[in-house]
Amino acid sequence: MITTLAISGYRSLRDVRVALEPLNVVTGANGAGKSSLYRALRLLADIAQGRIIRALASEGGLVFTLWAGPEQFSREMKAGTQRVQGLVRKKPISLKLGFSTDAYGYAIDLGRPVPDGSMFNADPQIKVESLWVGQVLRARNEIASRKGPGVRIRGEDGAWSQTFTDLSPFDSMMTHAADPGKAVELLRLREMMRNWRFYDHFRTDRDAPARHLQIGTYTPVLASDGSDLAAAIQTIIEIGFVEDLSSAVDDAFPGSKIFVTGDSGYFELEMQQKGLLRPLKAAELSDGTLRYLLLMAALLSPRPPAFMVLNEPEMSLHPDLLPALGRLIAKASERSQILVVSHSHELVDALTAAKATNRIVLEKVLGETEIADNDPPPWEWPSR
Ligand SMILES: Nc1ncnc2c1ncn2[C@@H]1O[C@H](COP(=O)(O)OP(=O)(O)OP(=O)(O)O)[C@@H](O)[C@H]1O
Numbered sequence: 001m002i003t004t005l006a007i008s009g010y011r012s013l014r015d016v017r018v019a020l021e022p023l024n025v026v027t028g029a030n031g032a033g034k035s036s037l038y039r040a041l042r043l044l045a046d047i048a049q050g051r052i053i054r055a056l057a058s059e060g061g062l063v064f065t066l067w068a069g070p071e072q073f074s075r076e077m078k079a080g081t082q083r084v085q086g087l088v089r090k091k092p093i094s095l096k097l098g099f100s101t102d103a104y105g106y107a108i109d110l111g112r113p114v115p116d117g118s119m120f121n122a123d124p125q126i127k128v129e130s131l132w133v134g135q136v137l138r139a140r141n142e143i144a145s146r147k148g149p150g151v152r153i154r155g156e157d158g159a160w161s162q163t164f165t166d167l168s169p170f171d172s173m174m175t176h177a178a179d180p181g182k183a184v185e186l187l188r189l190r191e192m193m194r195n196w197r198f199y200d201h202f203r204t205d206r207d208a209p210a211r212h213l214q215i216g217t218y219t220p221v222l223a224s225d226g227s228d229l230a231a232a233i234q235t236i237i238e239i240g241f242v243e244d245l246s247s248a249v250d251d252a253f254p255g256s257k258i259f260v261t262g263d264s265g266y267f268e269l270e271m272q273q274k275g276l277l278r279p280l281k282a283a284e285l286s287d288g289t290l291r292y293l294l295l296m297a298a299l300l301s302p303r304p305p306a307f308m309v310l311n312e313p314e315m316s317l318h319p320d321l322l323p324a325l326g327r328l329i330a331k332a333s334e335r336s337q338i339l340v341v342s343h344s345h346e347l348v349d350a351l352t353a354a355k356a357t358n359r360i361v362l363e364k365v366l367g368e369t370e371i372a373d374n375d376p377p378p379w380e381w382p383s384r
C-alpha cells in the first residue's frame with residue numbers, strides 16, 4: 001500500500017505531502033489542484049513505463065509544468081502587505097515526485113538541462129533518483145541512488161557498487177538499472193508501479209469503443225478506453241467476483257441484469273431492464289448507464305491492481321446512481337488501494353457512508369495548492 005505521496009514544483013503543487021489510506025478521495029473547488037494531483041500520479045507511473053520525459057513534453061515541457069509562483073512566499077506576501085514577486089532563487093529549478101509504501105520509498109528530481117547547443121535543450125532531465133527501505137529516506141536506508149549519469153546500488157553486505165556511469169538524462173534507473181540480480185528491489189517497485197491502474201473519463205458517445213461489437217478474448221483488466229467491456233464482463237462472470245457483479249447491477253438498476261452474447265468470436269454486452277420485452281445492446285444504453293457498467297468492470301477486475309486511481313468517475317452519472325457507485329468503490333477498496341478524484345459532494349458522501357474514507361480536501365492559497373487539516377507525513381527528498 002502507498003502510505004505517503006510527495007510532490008514538489010509541479011503546477012500548483014508547490015510542496016504537497018499527504019498520507020494515503022486504503023480508500024482516498026481528493027476533492028476541492030475548481031482550480032484547487034485535483035487534476036494536477038491526478039497527473040502527478042500518472043507521471044510517477046510513467047517513470048516505470050520509461051516515458052516520463054515524453055509525458056512531460058506532451059504537457060508542454062518543464063516551463064509549463066513547473067510551479068509558476070515564487071520559490072518561497074515571504075511572511076509579508078502571505079499577509080498581503082507585499083506584492084508576490086520572485087526573490088533570488090536559492091535552489092535549482094526542480095520538479096520532484098515521490099512516494100513510499102510500507103516497504104520502500106522512491107523519489108525522482110527533474111530539472112533543466114545544462115545548455116550544450118542541442119536542439120533538445122527544452123527536454124527536462126532526470127537529475128536524481130533514490131530508492132530506500134522504509135518510509136523516510138535516510139543516509140543509512142538508501143539502497144539505490146542515481147545522481148546525474150551515475151547509479152550506485154547497495155549490496156546485501158551494505159557496500160555500494162557503481163553499476164552505471166553513463167545513464168542518459170532521459171532514462172530512469174527504474175527501467176535501466178532494475179537488474180534481478182543486483183537490484184531486485186528496483187525491479188519489485190517498478191513492477192508495482194507498472195501495475196497501478198488509471199481510469200479517466202470513459203467515452204460513452206455514440207461512437208465510443210464500448211458501444212461496438214468487440215473481439216471476445218480473455219480480459220481480466222478493462223482497457224483504459226473501455227473498448228473491451230463485454231469481454232471484461234464475461235471474464236468476471238466466468239472467473240471473477242460474479243456475485244459482486246450482479247449485486248452492483250441490481251444496486252444501481254434494480255431488477256436489471258447484464259449478460260454477454262457472442263457470435264463468431266465477437267462479444268456484445270446486453271442489459272435486460274425491468275419493463276422491457278427485449279434486452280438492450282450496449283449501443284442502446286444511456287451514457288450514464290454505460291459509464292456505470294464501465295466503472296463496474298474496472299472495479300471488479302479479477303486481477304485487482306495494488307493501486308487504482310479514478311478521475312472524476314461521477315461524470316455524467318445522475319446523483320441517484322452515486323450511492324451505488326460509492327458502495328462499489330468501497331467494496332473494491334477491500335482488494336486494491338483506491339484514490340478517487342471527485343468534485344461531487346454526493347459521491348464523497350456516498351463513499352464516506354460506505355467505508356472509512358481518507359478525505360483529502362485541496363484548497364488554493366496564493367495560487368498554491370494546500371491540503372486542509374493536513375498533518376504532513378515525514379518526508380525527505382534526495383539531494384542533488
Ligand atoms: N505551472 C503552474 N504553476 C502554478 N499554477 C498552475 C500552473 N499550471 C496551472 N496552474 C493552476 O493550478 C490550478 C490547479 O489546476 P487543476 O487543473 O489541478 O485544478 P482542478 O482542481 O482540477 O480544477 P477543476 O475542478 O476546475 O478541474 C489552476 O488554477 C491552474 O490555473
Ligand SMILES: [Mg+2]
Nearest residue numbers: 031034035036
Ligand atoms: Mg480538474
